[in-house]
Amino acid sequence: MTNTSQYHVEHLTTFVLDRKEAMINTEDGIRKLRLLDAKGKIWTQDMLLQVEEKTVSLIDPETKNELEIFPLGTIMHCQAVMSSCNYDSILALVCKEPGQGKPDLHLFQCDDIKANLIQADIEGAMMDQKGGKVKKRPETLRMILKSDGVIPPPPAAPAPEPPATLTQLDVRSRVAAWSAWAAEQQDYDKQPQYSDQNEPSEMMATRVDRDVQILNHILDHIEFFVTKLQKAAEAFNELSKRKKSKKNKKKGPGEGVLTLRAKPPTQEEFVDCFQKFKHAFNLLGKLKSHIQNPSADDLVHFLFTPLRMVIQTSGGTELAKSVVVPLLTIEAIDFLHSAGTAEERHLWVALGEGWTKCRLEWPKDHYFPPCTLQFRDGWEPPMMPFVPQSREAELNQLTQTLSHSEILRQEEMVHRLSTEVRTLTPNL
Structure with missing residues (x-):
């Protein structure tokens, strides 16, 4: 047993409790959280929540730096909100530091250890600090250790979504794509293009639908990455405003969390995103005759907007130029030439030979490292059914x-x- 406990949580948002904003209590905060989540305006941030004898702290999981520290005396209210919205295990902390005008409401999603258990730990520490011969928290910690982090049992997992159909590509809500078939073979110019006349129509439809599912997941990934860039920029701007308006250098409430949110993605994350753009172009080269509403042409125009943003945010074209694999297929290159606008083609060509030359244009003995991509949620493309070869x-x-x-x-x-x-x- 130890006096320090640590939990992995996701910071959802922080609201100021202000009667003028109709924000009085936790229920008001949950109501606004639902509204923001429905608009796609909630961005989760991984961090560690640490409970000690006198404080609750928020810690950067990578650097282990302390982001925020809440003395137990500043915690006005602690509450677990279970199964009330898409975030099914929310820990709410209402904190007010000395000299702070209005309290802050911090909301966290708790998956590994459920919010009601973390609430019990924090309230045990608060009760013990107030005095009493018998300490409450040690027994609470023993209960948490025995619970496997789940009391009560978590709600049933949602039913899996049905496979995407050829018309389920939603341009308005998505921004990118990747292809497992390009990772399965390193000879990118020998990818099947649905052109085998001996192939049954059902098998061709299965392969097309599989690639559409992959494309949809790539669109989700790029949307996630672009949102991450936007949220980091918003946090950086907010942090800059606070620093300019402050007279003293003392860190204000919430600035530690803002500092973590303002961190840009790593170089590896940028490279991964550029690779997914290339996989997306390869997929569109394959699917151009098989999708509509939106068409492959629509999606190409749509992808160049986030591609330009990611290039600019990475500091220019140099990093993108270094991303050689996966190579683009002949079909993808021809498609970009025919479908792209003059401005889009100019941006594409500026990315260099790694983006404009297919495998046949490179020396035969040139080595290209494998390009195995993974999705954040662990999704994998469905397996293709086995088809016996002809004699x-x-x-x-x-x-x-x-x-x-x-x-x-x-x-x-x-x-x-x-x-x-x-x-x-x-x-x-």
Whole structure:
């Protein structure tokens, strides 16, 4: 047992409790949280919430720096709100520091350890600080350890969404895409283009629908990344305003959280996003004859807006130029030439050969590292059903295998003979 407990939480938002804004209590804050969430204006921020004998602290999970510290005496109210909206395990803290005009309401989503358990820990610490011979918190911590973090049982998981259809690409709410089929093969110019005349129509429809699902997930990812950039910029601007208006240098309420939110994405995250743009272009090259409302042309125009923003935010074109894999397919390159506007083509070409040359235009022996991409939520493309090969295809594959084996055998024989010659030469 220890006097310090630490929980992974997601900071949702902070409101100022102000009667003029019709914000009086936690219920008002939850109501406004729902409204903002419905408009897509809630941005979660990972952090650690640490409870000690005299304080509750918020900590940067990466640097371990202290973002905010709330002495227990400044916590006016602590409440768990369960299953009230999309965020089903909310911890609400109402805090007011000495000299602060109006209290702040901090809202956190708690997944690993449920909000009602964290509430019990904080309230135990508050009760113990007020005095009493028997300490309440040690027993609370023992209960939390035995609970596996879940009391009561979490609500049932929502039913999985049905597979996307060819008309479910929503341009207004999404901004990017990635393709698993490009990660499965490194020879990007031999990707199937739904052109096998012997393929059953059902199989072609399955492959098209699979790629549409992948494209939808890429659009979600880029939207997430762009929102992250926007929220970081908003936090930075708010932080700058506060610093300009403050007379003293003491950190004000909420500034630690703002500092964390203002951190830009890492270089690895930028590279990952650029790779997903390239996968999106490859997918659109494949799907251009198979999707509508929006069409592939619409989506290309739509993607260039966030692409330009990500390039600018990364500091210019240099980082994007360094992202060579995945290579664009011939179909994607031809499609960008035909569908892009002059301004879009100019931006695309400025990204260099890694974005404008297909595999056939590179030396045969040029090595390209694998490009395996993952989604934040762990989603993976559905497996394609197994289709038996035709007899002709089987014979062709067998012939290629035997020819390859014969070439390897001959190369091995030549290597062995040359080695023997080198061994005998010193004796001549």
